[in-house]
Amino acid sequence: EPEVTQTPSHQVTQMGQEVILRCVPISNHLYFYWYRQILGQKVEFLVSFYNNEISEKSEIFDDQFSVERPDGSNFTLKIRSTKLEDSAMYFCASSGLRDTGEAFFGQGTRLTVV
Amino acid sequence: QKEVEQDPGPLSVPEGAIVSLNCTYSNSAFQYFMWYRQYSRKGPELLMYTYSSGNKEDGRFTAQVDKSSKYISLFIRDSQPSDSATYLCAIGNQAGTALIFGKGTTLSVSS
Numbered sequence: 001e002p003e004v005t006q007t008p009s010h011q012v013t014q015m016g017q018e019v020i021l022r023c024v025p026i027s028n029h030l031y032f033y034w035y036r037q038i039l040g041q042k043v044e045f046l047v048s049f050y051n052n053e054i055s056e057k058s059e060i061f062d063d064q065f066s067v068e069r070p071d072g073s074n075f076t077l078k079i080r081s082t083k084l085e086d087s088a089m090y091f092c093a094s095s096g097l098r099d100t101g102e103a104f105f106g107q108g109t110r111l112t113v114v
Numbered sequence: 115q116k117e118v119e120q121d122p123g124p125l126s127v128p129e130g131a132i133v134s135l136n137c138t139y140s141n142s143a144f145q146y147f148m149w150y151r152q153y154s155r156k157g158p159e160l161l162m163y164t165y166s167s168g169n170k171e172d173g174r175f176t177a178q179v180d181k182s183s184k185y186i187s188l189f190i191r192d193s194q195p196s197d198s199a200t201y202l203c204a205i206g207n208q209a210g211t212a213l214i215f216g217k218g219t220t221l222s223v224s225s
Contacts, residue, residue: 004157031210043158043202045212055210091157095209102148103206103213105157 002026004106006092012112013082021077021109023092032075033093033103034067036060043091049075082113117141120203120216129225133190137203137216140184144205144214147179149188152200152218161201162188193223 005024013019025032034046047057049067066078075094079086089110093103120137127133135149146165150158162177164170164186170177176189186203200218 006157033213035213042217043204043213043215045214048210048212050210056212058212089155102146102160102163102209104160105150107157108155110155 004092004094004104006090006106006109008109009107010110010112012114015084015113016081019079019082019111021079021090021092021111023075023077023106024073025075025092025094026096026104027073029094029096029104031055031095031103032067032069033095034077035091035093035105036088037091037108038088046077079111082111084113087111087113117214118203118205118216121219122217124220124222126222126224127193129193129195129223131193131223133193133197133221133223135188135190135201135203135219135221137186137205138184139186139205139214141205142181142184144207146206147177147186148204148206148213149175149177150202150204150215152202154200158202158204190221193221195223195225198222 007022032049037043047061048055064080089108091105091108093105095103118139149162152158164177167179167181174191178187200220202218203216204213206213
């Protein structure tokens with residue numbers, strides 16, 4: 001069964017360092033998303049991406065964050081200068097059909113900023 | 115007012131029980147309603163997806179949406195210990211826009 005894959009599963013980084021989280025969405029999907037979940041809290045929307053551009057972003061997705069689809073399969077989230085409060089699970093998701101919101105999630109990258 | 119409210123539980127039931135999980139939401143514009151299951155430190159797994167009002171059944175799971183009351187439910191029949199997880203409701207509009215999640219209800223099914 002097709003699935004969203006994310007790498008790495010766990011990343012530890014020092015405060016102020018740049019990190020890139022990587023995702024391979026389901027191959028025929030059109031829409032790509034990043035969400036995050038701080039331990040014990042809700043899953044929160046960060047950004048959605050369609051047709052090589054951001055279609056929606058939340059207040060969390062400030063100038064420190066960027067997304068890219070560098071080739072036909074990968075989708076990345078970059079955090080330029082990590083802060084302690086960026087520590088969270090980051091989930092990539094994708095959806096295929098134009099008029100639905102049905103999204104399939106990857107297993108997540110646990111980011112720990114020390 | 116929070117957009118999606120979900121009782122966090124925890125909810126403990128014996129094996130074989132019928133489980134009812136619920137969410138309320140505030141924005142009547144939402145059209146798509148989903149239930150996800152999440153195991154600890156794992157990604158949300160899509161269980162049920164419903165468009166607009168009505169019921170949808172898949173095996174032991176039934177999802178209900180009442181748009182007039184802004185209330186969504188997930189029923190699990192004949193619950194199993196393997197159903198022990200956190201259940202997240204999520205609401206949304208068209209593809210490419212944000213899903214709004216509830217905080218999740220933690221369910222424990224004992225054998």
